[in-house]
Amino acid sequence: MDTIKVLPVYPKFPETFWSYGTSLRHVGKKAVMPPTGLLTVMAMLPERFEAQRLVDLNVEPLTDEHLENTDFLFTSAMIVQENSHKEIVERAHSLGKKVVAGGPFPTMHPEKTGADYVVAGEAEATLWPFLEDLLKGAEKGVWTEKNVSERTKGLVELTKGGKVLITNTPLPRWDLLNLNNYFSAAIQYSRGCPFNCDFCDITKLFGREPRTKTPEQMLSELDALYNLGHKGSVFIVDDNFIGNRKNVKQLLLHIAEWQKERRYPFSLFTEASMNLAWDNNRDILEGMQKAGFSSVFLGIESVDNEVLENMQKRQNTQMPQLEAARRIQKYGLEVSGGFIVGTDGEKRGSLDKLYNFIQEAGIVFPMAGLLTALKGTDLYNRLKREGRLRGDSTGNNTHQLGFNFETKTELSEEELLKGYKGLLGKLFNARNYYDRCRTLQKNQGPHHRTKRSSLEGLIILGRSIKGQLFAEGGWEYAKYLVGTALTNPGYFPEAVAQAIKFDHFRNITRATLEADNYIPHIQSLYAQFSEKAGRIIASRKEDYHEKLKLISKIADNILYKAEERYQRLHEDFRRRAEEALGRLHGMVNAEVERYKTGVISS
Ligand code: B12
Ligand code: SF4
Numbered sequence: 143m144d145t146i147k148v149l150p151v152y153p154k155f156p157e158t159f160w161s162y163g164t165s166l167r168h169v170g171k172k173a174v175m176p177p178t179g180l181l182t183v184m185a186m187l188p189e190r191f192e193a194q195r196l197v198d199l200n201v202e203p204l205t206d207e208h209l210e211n212t213d214f215l216f217t218s219a220m221i222v223q224e225n226s227h228k229e230i231v232e233r234a235h236s237l238g239k240k241v242v243a244g245g246p247f248p249t250m251h252p253e254k255t256g257a258d259y260v261v262a263g264e265a266e267a268t269l270w271p272f273l274e275d276l277l278k279g280a281e282k283g284v285w286t287e288k289n290v291s292e293r294t295k296g297l298v299e300l301t302k303g304g305k306v307l308i309t310n311t312p313l314p315r316w317d318l319l320n321l322n323n324y325f326s327a328a329i330q331y332s333r334g335c336p337f338n339c340d341f342c343d344i345t346k347l348f349g350r351e352p353r354t355k356t357p358e359q360m361l362s363e364l365d366a367l368y369n370l371g372h373k374g375s376v377f378i379v380d381d382n383f384i385g386n387r388k389n390v391k392q393l394l395l396h397i398a399e400w401q402k403e404r405r406y407p408f409s410l411f412t413e414a415s416m417n418l419a420w421d422n423n424r425d426i427l428e429g430m431q432k433a434g435f436s437s438v439f440l441g442i443e444s445v446d447n448e449v450l451e452n453m454q455k456r457q458n459t460q461m462p463q464l465e466a467a468r469r470i471q472k473y474g475l476e477v478s479g480g481f482i483v484g485t486d487g488e489k490r491g492s493l494d495k496l497y498n499f500i501q502e503a504g505i506v507f508p509m510a511g512l513l514t515a516l517k518g519t520d521l522y523n524r525l526k527r528e529g530r531l532r533g534d535s536t537g538n539n540t541h542q543l544g545f546n547f548e549t550k551t552e553l554s555e556e557e558l559l560k561g562y563k564g565l566l567g568k569l570f571n572a573r574n575y576y577d578r579c580r581t582l583q584k585n586q587g588p589h590h591r592t593k594r595s596s597l598e599g600l601i602i603l604g605r606s607i608k609g610q611l612f613a614e615g616g617w618e619y620a621k622y623l624v625g626t627a628l629t630n631p632g633y634f635p636e637a638v639a640q641a642i643k644f645d646h647f648r649n650i651t652r653a654t655l656e657a658d659n660y661i662p663h664i665q666s667l668y669a670q671f672s673e674k675a676g677r678i679i680a681s682r683k684e685d686y687h688e689k690l691k692l693i694s695k696i697a698d699n700i701l702y703k704a705e706e707r708y709q710r711l712h713e714d715f716r717r718r719a720e721e722a723l724g725r726l727h728g729m730v731n732a733e734v735e736r737y738k739t740g741v742i743s744s
Pocket of ligand 1: 155156157158159160161162174175176180182183216217218219221222242245246247261264265328330342343379380537538539
């Protein structure tokens with residue numbers, strides 16, 4: 143039987159909070175992390191299928207040669223990758239190739255992918271029945287955990303809730319890409335979360351019973367990365383690393399030993415729920431410190447308990463947030479966090495409170511976003527029932543200036559947006575940012591650091607100085623780095639990393655605000671045009687024909703100005719600006735037409 147060639151393709155990301163565009167260039171990397179899901183799926187393919195080298199569009203382009211030399215494309219995508227995914231599907235189809243799509247976007251929106259085959263949910267459950275049907279000649283379809291459940295019974299081990307156990311999930315095929323292109327490696331320990339926050343899609347995608355891998359699986363993943371020569375950052379991509387507290391404690395003991403034996407080659411970070419700070423989890427914090435964790439991302443969301451109750455996030459109301467952050471930092475972990483603006487019941491002054499908390503807690507990377515209702519979540523269903531839903535989410539929750547639902551807070555929607563823009567501006571202002579770095583430096587307890595070679599460190603520092611010292615915020619940058627070098631030299635490499643990341647946050651914040659300022663600019667251009675055209679028509683000088691010529695010239699000039707400024711906006715932040723530009727074209731052209739047809743005349 144012939145071998146079937148499979149080309150894994152990962153779509154391009156737009157710039158978002160996590161894309162780290164400019165910062166990656168400083169450290170000589172092309173993308174943040176490799177696509178663990180797709181690499182895992184490649185490892186599950188039976189013998190008859192041959193996995194080809196992965197094409198990550200964040201690293202390299204997809205060529206016709208890639209497409210011509212394969213039988214099927216296998217893609218994985220989040221909602222934010224929708225546009226790039228669409229282009230991939232169209233190109234594949236134009237060359238007569240079929241596409242198999244999986245991951246969170248196809249799972250939630252199978253109808254939007256354009257792919258021939260959507261293999262939704264966890265591949266451990268759906269891949270095998272799909273491949274069986276493919277080999278039998280299936281032309282298209284959607285395979286979901288539900289519609290294949292009868293066929294997987296007895297073949298894969300399931301939890302009581304019907305989710306697959308991941309103790310047999312194979313080692314991702316990292317050999318299919320060059321790990322050197324990525325800032326961090328990414329491995330997964332658990333899936334699912336016991337909590338049920340109403341806006342979160344994780345419990346819908348992965349259920350509420352946290353399923354974990356075994357310590358042996360995890361150590362073999364660390365071994366594989368180590369043997370491939372990876373050093374530095376490793377993200378344990380769980381949504382809630384401490385979902386299964388009993389298992390995680392055991393795992394941490396194993397990792398600590400593994401790291402110690404190899405002198406801490408990896409700096410680990412992960413995501414966890416706020417109960418990490420509770421008294422009964424001190425041993426986990428201690429275990430994380432010993433295992434070489436240096437950072438944890440928490441879903442803090444709000445500092446108002448009433449708002450937290452409204453989003454069904456009661457676990458965050460048990461301990462004051464500042465106390466929780468300080469405790470976690472004491473164990474050597476940097477706390478970064480997600481924050482949400484626009485939850486029902488939010489009060490006037492909430493944005494100032496949030497800002498003050500973030501500064502005081504020294505949360506250097508606050509992922510502050512507007513609430514977005516993702517399809518499938520309890521929030522989405524409730525808003526739909528209440529008639530408040532406007533459409534689907536773009537899949538990006540920060541640096542986006544719009545809600546996909548009608549808000550219900552003490553502030554009007556306009557005030558919320560204004561407040562949010564102000565918050566972003568303040569958070570990613572150089573002085574405030576470096577103030578948070580100083581607070582963190584003061585509060586972060588001892589932690590293991592992965593050592594870079596001095597040459598690599600110097601190259602990175604050189605690139606950063608060249609790009610940042612003379613740019614906006616350069617003085618604050620210099621003050622922070624020189625200050626750290628003099629007072630806390632051991633922390634200097636981390637300070638450089640923080641400074642480099644600032645470049646990205648400043649850039650996306652600036653791009654967001656510039657794109658937003660474009661809308662009043664367009665309104666003012668239109669007002670100028672209307673006013674000038676009106677004056678020309680009212681003047682007694684030229685004949686009507688001459689007046690029309692003059693008005694057309696002014697219209698061209700106004701549209702040229704609008705177009706020119708539009709081109710200067712960052713491509714990934716132009717969505718609302720594009721609509722405004724389209725409206726301006728429409729309004730100006732309609733007005734010129736009305737003058738031409740004599741509907742408006744002196
Ligand atoms: C790691 C991660 C990242 C990494 C990047 C990972 C990468 N390069 O792929 C980073 C931190 C960079 C990131 C960024 C973002 N992320 Co993210 N991320 C995750 C996280 C925590 C884990 C994903 C993972 O690797 N899992 C491990 C693998 C093994 O599982 P998996 O990917 O789910 O794959 C399994 C199945 O889905 C399926 N499968 C997957 N692909 C395919 C393909 C085929 C063909 C088949 C058959 C099956 C299949 O089988 C796999 C094995 O079971 C998820 C949450 C989650 N638990 O999924 C969020 C998540 C995917 N991210 C999300 C978001 C919103 C973002 C951001 C937009 C956030 C932001 N505002 O910046 C950005 C966008 C990316 C960017 N601009 O850089 C959302 C996506 C929501 C959606 N429905 O689209 C998620 C679900 C988190 C959430 N609930 O909000 N993210
Ligand atoms: S704790 Fe985090 S992962 Fe768990 S349901 Fe809440 S938001 Fe989702």
